[in-house]
Amino acid sequence: MNLYSDIKYIKGIGPRRASLFLKLNVKTVEDLLTFFPKDYQDRTKNTNIKDILFSNHYCISGKIINVYEKRIARGLSLFCAEIDDNTGILSAQFFRKVNPYSKFDIFAGLKTSFSLGKHVYLYGNCEIKFGQKQMSVEDYEVMEKDSDKPELFNKLIPVYNLTAGITQKVLLSLIKKTLSETSGLYPDIISHTDMLQTNTELMSVNEAIYRIHFPATLREAELARQSFALQEFLMLQIILLSAKKKNQSAKKLQKYQIKKTLLTPFKRTLPFEFTKAQKKAINEIFSDMTSNTVMNRMLMGDVGSGKTIVALSAILLAIENGYQTAIIVPTEILAEQHFLTFKNILKDLNVSVEMVTSSSLKTKKQKEEILKNTAEGKTDIIIGTHSIMEDRVKFKNLSLIIIDEQHRFGVMQKVAALSKGITPDVLMMTATPIPRGLAMTVYGEMDITVIDELPPNRTPIETFCISEDLAYANAIKEISCGGQVYIVYPLVDESDKIELKSAVKEAELLSQTVFANNKVALLHGKMKPKEKNEIMNRFKNKNFDVLISTTVIEVGIDVPNAAIIIIQHADRYGLATLHQLRGRVGRGKKKSYCFLISDSKTKTSAQRLEIMTKTTDGFRIASEDLKMRGPGEFTGTRQHGFPEFKAGDIAKDLKLIETAKNTAAKILDQDPDLCSAENAQIKNLLNSKYSYIFKVTQVG
Numbered sequence: 001m002n003l004y005s006d007i008k009y010i011k012g013i014g015p016r017r018a019s020l021f022l023k024l025n026v027k028t029v030e031d032l033l034t035f036f037p038k039d040y041q042d043r044t045k046n047t048n049i050k051d052i053l054f055s056n057h058y059c060i061s062g063k064i065i066n067v068y069e070k071r072i073a074r075g076l077s078l079f080c081a082e083i084d085d086n087t088g089i090l091s092a093q094f095f096r097k098v099n100p101y102s103k104f105d106i107f108a109g110l111k112t113s114f115s116l117g118k119h120v121y122l123y124g125n126c127e128i129k130f131g132q133k134q135m136s137v138e139d140y141e142v143m144e145k146d147s148d149k150p151e152l153f154n155k156l157i158p159v160y161n162l163t164a165g166i167t168q169k170v171l172l173s174l175i176k177k178t179l180s181e182t183s184g185l186y187p188d189i190i191s192h193t194d195m196l197q198t199n200t201e202l203m204s205v206n207e208a209i210y211r212i213h214f215p216a217t218l219r220e221a222e223l224a225r226q227s228f229a230l231q232e233f234l235m236l237q238i239i240l241l242s243a244k245k246k247n248q249s250a251k252k253l254q255k256y257q258i259k260k261t262l263l264t265p266f267k268r269t270l271p272f273e274f275t276k277a278q279k280k281a282i283n284e285i286f287s288d289m290t291s292n293t294v295m296n297r298m299l300m301g302d303v304g305s306g307k308t309i310v311a312l313s314a315i316l317l318a319i320e321n322g323y324q325t326a327i328i329v330p331t332e333i334l335a336e337q338h339f340l341t342f343k344n345i346l347k348d349l350n351v352s353v354e355m356v357t358s359s360s361l362k363t364k365k366q367k368e369e370i371l372k373n374t375a376e377g378k379t380d381i382i383i384g385t386h387s388i389m390e391d392r393v394k395f396k397n398l399s400l401i402i403i404d405e406q407h408r409f410g411v412m413q414k415v416a417a418l419s420k421g422i423t424p425d426v427l428m429m430t431a432t433p434i435p436r437g438l439a440m441t442v443y444g445e446m447d448i449t450v451i452d453e454l455p456p457n458r459t460p461i462e463t464f465c466i467s468e469d470l471a472y473a474n475a476i477k478e479i480s481c482g483g484q485v486y487i488v489y490p491l492v493d494e495s496d497k498i499e500l501k502s503a504v505k506e507a508e509l510l511s512q513t514v515f516a517n518n519k520v521a522l523l524h525g526k527m528k529p530k531e532k533n534e535i536m537n538r539f540k541n542k543n544f545d546v547l548i549s550t551t552v553i554e555v556g557i558d559v560p561n562a563a564i565i566i567i568q569h570a571d572r573y574g575l576a577t578l579h580q581l582r583g584r585v586g587r588g589k590k591k592s593y594c595f596l597i598s599d600s601k602t603k604t605s606a607q608r609l610e611i612m613t614k615t616t617d618g619f620r621i622a623s624e625d626l627k628m629r630g631p632g633e634f635t636g637t638r639q640h641g642f643p644e645f646k647a648g649d650i651a652k653d654l655k656l657i658e659t660a661k662n663t664a665a666k667i668l669d670q671d672p673d674l675c676s677a678e679n680a681q682i683k684n685l686l687n688s689k690y691s692y693i694f695k696v697t698q699v700g
């Protein structure tokens with residue numbers, strides 16, 4: 001067995017379990033080893049029963065002195081075991097749903113395990129009711145002999161993100177077994193650097209993997225996490241830095257001169273003046289483009305700050321000088337929208353715009369035509385999703401690549417391969433603001449421009465946490481004044497496990513009830529691109545009053561007549577996503593509102609949503625979001641479009657990133673192409689193992 005073996009060959013997994021693991025994205029032995037816990041449960045302390053005075057989670061252990069069974073209600077039964085630990089007696093309770101017509105004994109297993117006189121360890125929530133101490137049991141272990149040691153008690157227990165069919169216990173034992181069979185196999189780079197000598201508490205990668213799953217203390221778990229993270233960061237920094245070196249040494253063949261043959265007429269057609277921030281951004285971009293090194297710039301600006309026009313200025317500069325531009329967007333809807341916007345703005349200029357998405361290319365002939373024109377240089381601007389990066393699109397003289405709302409890191413490197421010969425200038429645009437310090441550390445090698453100003457005369461969107469009924473009442477009112485409304489749901493289909501309102505079901509219900517007199521449309525990610533585009537366009541043309549949607553509308557969509565967005569289960573989203581969603585309204589002259597609906601009662605979710613009601617400043621929201629994230633919560637970074645780490649957390653690991661950056665610089669200074677035998681392992685790793693960080697990246 002090696003790291004790349006399919007997990008179905010691990011004893012105890014087999015094809016059926018392997019398919020369950022697939023849902024967790026665990027395919028290989030390596031995936032399993034690095035399937036890290038999302039949290040730890042502290043079972044290091046056993047509480048004496050007499051000391052249980054408050055409702056809370058406790059671990060206790062003692063002898064089973066009595067068991068009995070009780071029917072609570074029709075369909076619900078209770079199994080009780082009384083536990084004595086010499087300081088008191090506790091009633092351990094197991095509730096089970098039962099089918100009253102079934103002969104099957106739902107408690108058969110428990111009855112066999114809980115035999116009188118045996119020693120048992122229990123974990124669960126305790127309450128004191130009528131003077132009796134009761135535990136609603138979440139986990140237990142019955143000892144065969146009193147001298148036996150429990151597997152899952154008296155220690156920290158890792159808590160994993162599980163899927164139905166794989167229990168905590170099963171997963172733990174599989175990981176334990178796999179760890180012992182593959183110990184030392186995981187490639188360890190950091191031990192060969194001086195980073196561990198200077199950070200003496202950190203450990204080797206293999207040690208770290210073991211300790212992340214089986215730590216003795218929380219401190220040890222954290223140090224292990226940091227150690228694994230350090231290797232991830234080192235890889236990231238090596239990739240960033242070598243890309244930069246390549247970029248700097250790349251000879252810039254494209255030459256731009258600000259001729260204004262297109263720029264001036266373009267400016268004249270605009271119905272507004274550039275904001276100061278837009279002017280500054282354009283200046284920076286132009287100075288990059290006319291310099292001797294290839295542009296590598298990130299344009300950050302809040303939703304609605306007018307990034308498109310800035311990009312268009314850069315594009316026209318390229319076209320003025322006889323070059324082509326590619327625009328890469330994350331969704332087909334956005335491609336179509338840009339296509340229409342550009343066509344509209346550029347209609348009086350002699351510029352040709354085309355779109356390559358699966359849906360636009362209706363006939364084979366049209367498709368070939370577009371590809372041919374692009375290859376011959378007749379098309380100036382080509383807009384598309386990742387499909388642009390596929391081999392079939394050839395350019396004659398591509399010199400500029402715009403990546404819009406691309407929340408996926410790593411596109412950059414791949415994109416460079418698009419144009420043979422020329423190394424194109426790259427402009428990335430994002431509306432997901434990243435605190436500047438953080439961005440500098442992580443993106444590091446990229447130049448950053450921030451548009452910190454919105455176009456004038458925008459009425460700020462007002463945000464409220466209100467009841468569903470009130471939100472609908474406001475929506476009806478808005479529609480009666482000619483406005484349009486978005487309603488956003490987190491899921492497409494009703495899932496039997498999670499009781500969330502799903503878009504599909506709710507759209508049906510709402511169109512028959514609350515919005516019975518309105519035109520309601522449904523948009524979700526599982527629809528065909530063509531369908532999505534059609535619905536979006538019809539919504540834009542006011543054929544619908546209400547658009548019920550999943551988060552597919554998150555980025556870029558521009559329908560100025562939509563003035564209300566209602567976000568269901570708002571507590572389920574990160575603040576950055578909420579901010580993006582909210583940015584779908586407030587795009588026209590109308591006063592706009594965002595209504596957040598949530599039935600979560602926890603304090604943190606209330607606090608989070610409150611931030612949304614208090615500010616519309618994306619940067620503030622982003623930094624609050626990062627601040628509020630608890631330990632072990634790795635998900636937030638995904639929204640920022642950062643690389644995905646298995647252990648690294650860019651919000652709190654800035655020091656580690658710094659360390660990794662210095663080491664990466666040292667390594668590349670000595671061996672820029674990683675050719676030495678010593679660095680062969682690094683090179684291999686970059687091409688295989690760490691590709692998960694960069695989804696579509698390849699470094700050669």
Ligand code: ADP
Pocket residue numbers: 272273274275278301302303304305306307308309431455456558587
């Ligand atoms: P984003 O930065 O979110 O991509 P867009 O580029 O889509 O924003 O711009 C949002 C809206 O603001 C568009 O309708 C655009 O025409 C308009 N806009 C852009 N710049 C200005 C400006 N300087 N003054 C007024 N409106 C502007």
Ligand code: MG
Pocket residue numbers: 307308404405556
């Ligand atoms: Mg945009």
